Amino acid sequence: MKTRAVRLYGKNDLRIEEFELPAIKDDEILAKIVTNSVCMSDHKAVEQGSDHKRVPKDIDKNPVILGHEFCGEIVEVGKKWKNQFKVGNKFSIQPALNYKGSLDAPGYSYQYIGGDATYIVIPSEVMELNCLLPYKGEAFFLGSLAEPVSCIVGTYHAMYHTKNGSYVHHMGIKEGGNVAILAGVGPMGLGAIDYAIHADRKPGLVVVTDIDEARLKRAASLYSVEEAAKEGVRLVYLNTKESVHPAQALLELTHNVGYDDVFVMAPVAPLVEQADTILGRDGCLNFFAGPNRTDFKATINFYNVHYASTHIVGTSGGNTEDMSESLTMMEQGKLNPSSMITHIGGLDAVPETVINLPSIPGGKKLMYTHYTLPLTAIADFEEKGKKDPFFKVLDEITKRHNGLWSLEAEQYLMKHAPKH
Numbered sequence: 001m002k003t004r005a006v007r008l009y010g011k012n013d014l015r016i017e018e019f020e021l022p023a024i025k026d027d028e029i030l031a032k033i034v035t036n037s038v039c040m041s042d043h044k045a046v047e048q049g050s051d052h053k054r055v056p057k058d059i060d061k062n063p064v065i066l067g068h069e070f071c072g073e074i075v076e077v078g079k080k081w082k083n084q085f086k087v088g089n090k091f092s093i094q095p096a097l098n099y100k101g102s103l104d105a106p107g108y109s110y111q112y113i114g115g116d117a118t119y120i121v122i123p124s125e126v127m128e129l130n131c132l133l134p135y136k137g138e139a140f141f142l143g144s145l146a147e148p149v150s151c152i153v154g155t156y157h158a159m160y161h162t163k164n165g166s167y168v169h170h171m172g173i174k175e176g177g178n179v180a181i182l183a184g185v186g187p188m189g190l191g192a193i194d195y196a197i198h199a200d201r202k203p204g205l206v207v208v209t210d211i212d213e214a215r216l217k218r219a220a221s222l223y224s225v226e227e228a229a230k231e232g233v234r235l236v237y238l239n240t241k242e243s244v245h246p247a248q249a250l251l252e253l254t255h256n257v258g259y260d261d262v263f264v265m266a267p268v269a270p271l272v273e274q275a276d277t278i279l280g281r282d283g284c285l286n287f288f289a290g291p292n293r294t295d296f297k298a299t300i301n302f303y304n305v306h307y308a309s310t311h312i313v314g315t316s317g318g319n320t321e322d323m324s325e326s327l328t329m330m331e332q333g334k335l336n337p338s339s340m341i342t343h344i345g346g347l348d349a350v351p352e353t354v355i356n357l358p359s360i361p362g363g364k365k366l367m368y369t370h371y372t373l374p375l376t377a378i379a380d381f382e383e384k385g386k387k388d389p390f391f392k393v394l395d396e397i398t399k400r401h402n403g404l405w406s407l408e409a410e411q412y413l414m415k416h417a418p419k420h
């Protein structure tokens, strides 16, 4: 089977190539990729090349396929997995395999599996570790988003609380408690709001802060105060840009009791300190944002650690159960991470998008790997549609869906976009 893929040969050396995949062995699976969403980790891997922990040393001779947020369909199943997986089934994968202590992961370390491809060979270890996850939803792009969503699901599960006189950690956010999501209207913050409102265990109050008014407005239109109220959650959006005492404003919203669960979604030291200041008794601070600097530090009140049982957690990525929970909640329509997507493109747009990712504004970039499409912002569909009927229709569809990417838009794209 021929595949067309984006392969990494060295630092910022990405090439789109067509080549023959090896025939699958009895313990392997051949699959078609439909969507792959771009992650900042792709950019880091491409920038660092073989210096990256997950990227092999010999990529100049044995290049790897990029991309780890993907969804597709199974094409051929090796003998060993015939009872478990069927041709035509949709799937997603949990890329953090942790196979025999190795950091190797699809999208960073493998020659024949990665999301930026038309076809891939899934190696046995992915199935052995239960990391090949069936997906029963209709929209492929939601299957791709299961990976970033699983990071959010995982981080909610990592929160914990204690009871006076007991050493048991009760996992999860406090039911009916006060949640703050600081720097919370980037794509991951939106996912965190969605989960806070729609997961079974709900807080009573969710306060979302940011300093970007346009993003705050978009968030408030996607996850409205009224919708949250229907779920029994009081949702408040707060722009802290002009605030002289943001921590005080945040505390007042809790009648100065403080927050049980605080998520920090940007790696900014004063924000970590703000989070620490607003913690209530037994408050849990979650440092979700991944800093670039290895010496990132912030000041923490240790008086409160001692006398008020405040504490800190941090997670990077989710696990397979978090992926399954994300997929199930999306299949059931409880979570809708469409709001994370701000751009779409084809396989040919991947190299430039990944290399320039930090300077491209917006949220997630979603790629349809069987098509030739430039990276295009959903917000630009209207303008492009003036000359191109394809984007005109996509604009009409997204407008019908509150400005969001949707199953309808995906199906239209897959029928009408130019294939390579």
Ligand SMILES: NC(=O)c1ccc[n+]([C@@H]2O[C@H](COP(=O)([O-])OP(=O)(O)OC[C@H]3O[C@@H](n4cnc5c(N)ncnc54)[C@H](O)[C@@H]3O)[C@@H](O)[C@H]2O)c1
Pocket (backbone or CB within 6 Å): 040, 148, 151, 152, 155, 182, 183, 184, 185, 186, 187, 188, 189, 209, 210, 211, 212, 215, 240, 265, 266, 267, 268, 271, 288, 289, 290, 291, 315, 316, 317, 318, 362
């Ligand atoms: N833990 C994980 O598993 C995991 C997974 C994916 C991403 N991440 C990290 O999560 C973070 C959030 O991701 P994202 O894609 O939403 O990022 P983003 O950069 O798009 O969003 C961050 C938001 O922070 C706001 N902000 C910045 N400084 C602020 C300040 N001082 N006060 C208030 N708001 C401020 C920005 O306006 C922006 O809206 C990133 O650091 C990312 O690397 C972590």
